[in-house]
Amino acid sequence: MLLQIRIKPGRFTLILASVAVILAGLSLIADYIVEVDYRDSDAVWLRLVDLFSVNLEQSIPTWFSTILLFVAAVILMLIALMKWQQQDAYRKHWLGLTFIFLYLSIDEGAVIHEVASDPLTQLFNTTGYLYFGWQILFVPLVLIFALAYIGFIMRLPPRSRLGFVGAGVVYVAGAVLIEGISANELFIANDVYTLRYLATATVEELLEMLGIVLFIYALLDYVVRTNGQALFSNVDAQQIVDINSITTRESTTNSDWFTQQIARLRAYRYAQRILLFIASANAIIIQWLALREATVIVHYPEFIIVSMVGLFFVGSILASLFAARFRRLISSQIGLVALILQLTMPLWFRLMTIAFDNLGMSPVGNIIAVGLVLLLTTGFYSLWLPLLIHTTGLRTFVIQMVGMALGVALLFLFTRWGYCPLVVAYTVIVLFVLLIKGTSTTWLMRISLVVTVWLWFLPAINQWSTGIWLQHFRTVSVDTTVLFSDYSLRQKVDVVQDTSGNRYLFQNGINTFDGENSRWQNILMGRIPASIIQPENVLVIGAGSMQMELMMAHYAQHVTTLEPDPMVASVSRDLFASYNLIDTLENRTVFVSDSNAFLASDDTNYGLIAVNLPDIYDLQTSALNTTTFFELIRSRLTEEGVLVINLTQILTPDHIMSRRLAASLLAVFDDILVVNTGETSYAFASQNLPIVASDMQLALQAAGRTDFGIFEMNAVKALVGEAQPIASIADWLHLLTIRQ
Secondary structure (H helix, E strand, C coil): CCEEEEECCHHHHHHHHHHHHHHHHHHHHHHHHHHHCCCCCCHHHHHHHCCCCCCCCCCHHHHHHHHHHHHHHHHHHHHHHHHHHCCCCHHHHHHHHHHHHHHHHHHHHHCHHHHHHHHHHHHHHHHHHHHHCCCHHHHHHHHHHHHHHHHHCCCHHHHHHHHHHHHHHHHHHHHHHHHHHHHHHHHHHCCCCCHHHHHHHHHEEEEEHHHHHHHHHHHHHHHHHHCCCECCCCHHHHHCCCCCHHCCCCCCCCCCHHHHHHHHHHHHCCCCHHHHHHHHHHHHHHHHHHHHHHHHHHCCHHHHHHHHHHHHHHHHHHHHHHHHHHHHCCCCCHHHHHHHHHHHHHHHHHHHHHHHHHHHHHHHHHHHHHHHHHHHHHHHHHHHHHHHHCCHHHHHHHHHHHHHHHHHHHHHHHHCCHHHHHHHHHHHHHHHHHCCCCCHHHHHHHHHHCCCCCCCCHHHHHHHHHHHHHHCCCCCCCCEEEEEECCCCCCCCEEECCCCEEEEECCCCCCEECCCCHHHHHHHHHHHHHHHCCCCEEEEECCCHHHHHHHHCCCCCEEEEEEEHHHHHHHHHHHHHHCCCCCCCEEEEEECCCCCHHHHHHCCEEEEEECCCCCCCCHHHHHHHHHHHHHHHHEEEEEEEEEEEEECCCCCCHHHHHHHHHHHHHCCEEEEEEEEEEEEEEEEECCCCCCCCCHHHHHHHHHHCCCCCEEEEHHHHHHCCCCCCCCCCHHHHHHHHHHH
């Protein structure tokens, strides 16, 4: 009896793609739990959680990738046998693909390529994007494969050719492009597995899995269309429309090649899914831009994120319930208007907040401005995305989620070069979507010309509007020059200079270096404790201007700076060299890395560790406020090593956050000293504190400071009162609801 396997290619690959996306999402959660929340724990359950990490070789996602590659190899083998019986001219190519995917399956499970990685790394001394030595071997092999199979690819039916090439592009994008980015992340972090590296590696593995899934779909579809129903049977091959036989609504007498191609593309049966996929990626990009801009005005990132999520789900539900009505309202013309407003968002958003403040409506005006940004970005896409496709269900949801995963990948890729390249990528995608949706090519060419001019002047406009906003809200002088203004993946970074040559650093609109005030902070956190302790090794977490490190370098043998944001580290090197003299001092090292990951892997004992948080309410640095992090710091201090930290508030009974932060220090360290200034409080914590109140008083007076108060252990306990330590990020999130 002839065995027939009945498979619907679309449904089968949809299930595989869904599993891949779910595993990638679980991997991100698992990596965060294992590498951040419970980094130093050896609990057995953490090993089970880690089994879902795509970055672990012996894990469920790795097993799934191995199975995917093996399934592709089996299908290729069946096709090769069929071609061999038919004496097909390219039967050897099919057989070659079978062995290639069989090897890739074995390699995925046995990690053979890692064997060659270390010798190649040592031989060529690879760094940066080629830090993984095996890439040196992989890239030429891909080029050789492309040359060997170009004739084979060109002889495939157009639909299969598109599927094969598309799957290859997605797979190689993950295996080469994103892999290179993750390699560079690991190199910069000095082989420390930071959360940024793990997230990038997760995107890479997801693209590889999706590339294989697309290839499996292309293979199954090829078998069906070449009358291979003896192997796979799903639907009548004659019922499926080939792209070559598509007729369009455009005039058949139109001889313009470009117009014909656009018409064919619009009529392509999968055009709606393609639009949903790339538009979902764009939704992530524009929402990230909105988040970065909004959190400069309103320092409530958690509120913005929750608002975005809630608004997106509400909009999606409304779009599903009233699809017909919304399709009439949200036309291509509305899409063009939305694009213009989105591209000009930084300009009108900043000017709007200034106008509201001039009218005495600053709090309400900020809420209105942020609300408009959310409606224009999250609200617009929540309504628009469901309208790009006429069907609903699991398939639509998966396409949308995979597209959003692509958006995250684009963020990791483009934010390394700043704001403008990301905006260009976003604009190109929007124009493509509008083109396929039927917008007149004449209008699109006109709007493209206008947009190109705008993007050309965007860097200058961004700096000008930033300067206007800083002059209004941050008391920067009118004649101040904006030297730098851009977005990193974490925050907005601005550097300005006044007429006297003084430079100021702003992170998310917060002034983290402003000359004299910051100098006093650096003296208190850097020079004074370093001069008293005379440590061998010093660690500073948070670069800022790196002036503090300069003050410490005169008293310590070596000073290490740890900065999680590469843009801040670069700005500090390039624009604050006169403040930190980093190029002239030999006992300085700068690492761009996640703090938890660095401390967990570093075996250096430090006599002094300084933690300077620009904003205690910042979601991204929340882990640095917990007892877990302080315990990690304690394990890296010498016997009389000292942790000095900016409490970001004055320690008084009225400030619950500074009290709970001090309570966290009391729960971990045996001795604490707190210095209150007119602006904030600074805590000095140790198991055996070598700094006494009298020494601190003399040092402050010698530095010219008189407005201060010093509290020793018992006085600190009295100020803390019944406040509880911040044991986890969950505790920190709870505190956000009672900000004081």
